[in-house]
Amino acid sequence: MAQSILKEFNKGLWEQVPPFRLVLGLCPILAVTKSVENAVGMGLASTFVFVFSNLLVAMLRNIIPSKVRIAAYIIIIATFVTVVELVMQAYTYPLFLKLGIFIPLIVVNCIALGRAEAFASKNPPLASVADGLGMGIGYTISLAVVGALRESLGNGTLLGHTVFGPDFLPFRFMLEAPGAFVCLGLVLCVMNLIGKK
Amino acid sequence: MGDYIVLAISCILINNILLAQFLGNCPFLGTSKRMDTAVGMAMAVVFVIVLAGVITWITEIYLLKPLDIEYLRTLSFILIVASLVQFVEMFLKKSIPALYTGLGIFLPLITTNCAVLGVCLINIKEEYTFLETLVSSFTYSVGYGFALILFAGIRERIILARVLKPLQDTSIGLVTAGMIAICFFAFIGMV
Numbered sequence: 001m002a003q004s005i006l007k008e009f010n011k012g013l014w015e016q017v018p019p020f021r022l023v024l025g026l027c028p029i030l031a032v033t034k035s036v037e038n039a040v041g042m043g044l045a046s047t048f049v050f051v052f053s054n055l056l057v058a059m060l061r062n063i064i065p066s067k068v069r070i071a072a073y074i075i076i077i078a079t080f081v082t083v084v085e086l087v088m089q090a091y092t093y094p095l096f097l098k099l100g101i102f103i104p105l106i107v108v109n110c111i112a113l114g115r116a117e118a119f120a121s122k123n124p125p126l127a128s129v130a131d132g133l134g135m136g137i138g139y140t141i142s143l144a145v146v147g148a149l150r151e152s153l154g155n156g157t158l159l160g161h162t163v164f165g166p167d168f169l170p171f172r173f174m175l176e177a178p179g180a181f182v183c184l185g186l187v188l189c190v191m192n193l194i195g196k197k
Numbered sequence: 198m199g200d201y202i203v204l205a206i207s208c209i210l211i212n213n214i215l216l217a218q219f220l221g222n223c224p225f226l227g228t229s230k231r232m233d234t235a236v237g238m239a240m241a242v243v244f245v246i247v248l249a250g251v252i253t254w255i256t257e258i259y260l261l262k263p264l265d266i267e268y269l270r271t272l273s274f275i276l277i278v279a280s281l282v283q284f285v286e287m288f289l290k291k292s293i294p295a296l297y298t299g300l301g302i303f304l305p306l307i308t309t310n311c312a313v314l315g316v317c318l319i320n321i322k323e324e325y326t327f328l329e330t331l332v333s334s335f336t337y338s339v340g341y342g343f344a345l346i347l348f349a350g351i352r353e354r355i356i357l358a359r360v361l362k363p364l365q366d367t368s369i370g371l372v373t374a375g376m377i378a379i380c381f382f383a384f385i386g387m388v
Binding site: 023024025026027030031070071074075078079081082085086100101104105107108109110113176177178179180181182184185186188189190192193 | 216217218219220221222223226268269270271272274275276279280308309310311313314315318319322361362363364365367368369370371372374375376378379382
C-alpha cells in the first residue's frame with residue numbers, strides 16, 4: 001500500500017513531470033516565470049488546487065454520474081481556485097497582483113482536469129492525493145527552473161541577490177515574451193536529451 | 198471611433214493574446230501541425246470568444262456586481278464558457294450541419310482553452326464598456342487565429358527540414374513561436 005502511494009507520488013516528479021513530459025499547463029510556465037518568486041508562488045497555488053481537487057474527485061468518484069463528470073470536475077476545481085484566490089488576496093497581496101489573471105486561470109490548467117479525469121476518477125482518495133501532490137511539486141520545480149534561468153540570465157539576479165557579479169550585462173531578451181518561448185523550448189530539448197538515454 | 202481602432206490594433210498585434218500574453222498555448226501547439234486544423238480551430242475560437250466575452254460581461258455587470266458576489270466570478274465564468282460550448286455544439290449540429298462538420302471536433306477542446314476565459318477576465322479587469330468588450334473580444338480572437346495560422350504555415354515547412362532529434366516536435370515549435378513573437382515585438386511602438 002505505502003509502496004504504491006510512493007510510486008504515484010514519484011512519477012509526477014520525474015517520469016511524467018507535467019510541462020515537460022506531458023506537454024500540459026504551458027501558459028503559466030511562459031507567463032509567470034520572470035522571477036523565481038512568482039514561479040514558486042504560482043506552483044504552490046497550483047499544487048493546492050491539484051491536491052484538493054484530486055481528493056474530492058476521488059471521494060465522489062462513485063457518486064458523480066459519468067455523463068456530467070467533466071462539468072462536475074470543473075466545478076470542483078473552480079471552487080478550490082476561488083479559495084486560493086481569496087487566500088492569496090488576503091495574505092500575499094503583492095504576489096496576487098503580480099500573478100494577476102493567471103490565478104483564476106488555474107481552472108483551465110489542463111493538468112488539473114487531466115489528473116482528475118485520468119487518475120482521481122479511478123483511484124482511492126489517498127493515492128489520488130499522492131498523485132496530485134507529486135504532479136504539483138513536479139510542476140512547481142519545473143516553474144522554478146525556468147524562472148531561475150530567466151531571472152538569472154535576464155536580470156542577473158536570483159531571488160533578488162546578484163549572481164554573476166557587477167560586470168554582468170543582463171541578457172534582457174530572456175525577460176521578454178519571445179525569450180520565454182525560446183527558453184522553454186531549449187529546456188524541453190535538454191529534458192529530451194536526458195530522458196532518451 | 199478612433200479609440201476603437203486603436204483598441205483593435207493593440208489587441209491584434211501589440212498585446213497579441215497568444216504571443217504577448219501567453220494564453221491558449223496548449224491548443225496552439227496541439228492543433229498547429231496541419232493548416233486545415235489550424236484554420237478550423239481559429240474559426241471556432243473567434244466564434245466562442247465573442248459569444249463568451251459578451252455573455253460574461255453581461256453576467257458581471259447585471260448579476261455579480263449588483264448582488265455583490267464578485268468572488269464567484271471564476272466559478273460562474275467557467276460554467277458559462279463550458280455550457281456555452283455545449284450549447285453552440287448542439288445548435289450547430291441541428292441547424293447548420295455544414296459549419297458543424299467544419300468546427301465540430303474543435304469545440305469540446307475550447308472549454309480548456311485558457312484564451313477564452315482569459316479574454317473574459319481581461320474585459321472585466323480593464324473595465325471595458327459593452328462596445329469595447331465586443332471589439333476587444335473579437336480582435337483578441339482574430340489575433341489568436343492570425344498567430345495560429347501563421348505558425349501552422351511555418352510548422353508545415355519545419356516537418357520537411359532536418360531537425361536535431363531532441364529538438365523535434367514541441368521543442369522546435371516553442372523556439373519557432375519565440376521567433377514569431379520577436380516579429381510581433383516590432384509592433385510595440387505603433388500605438
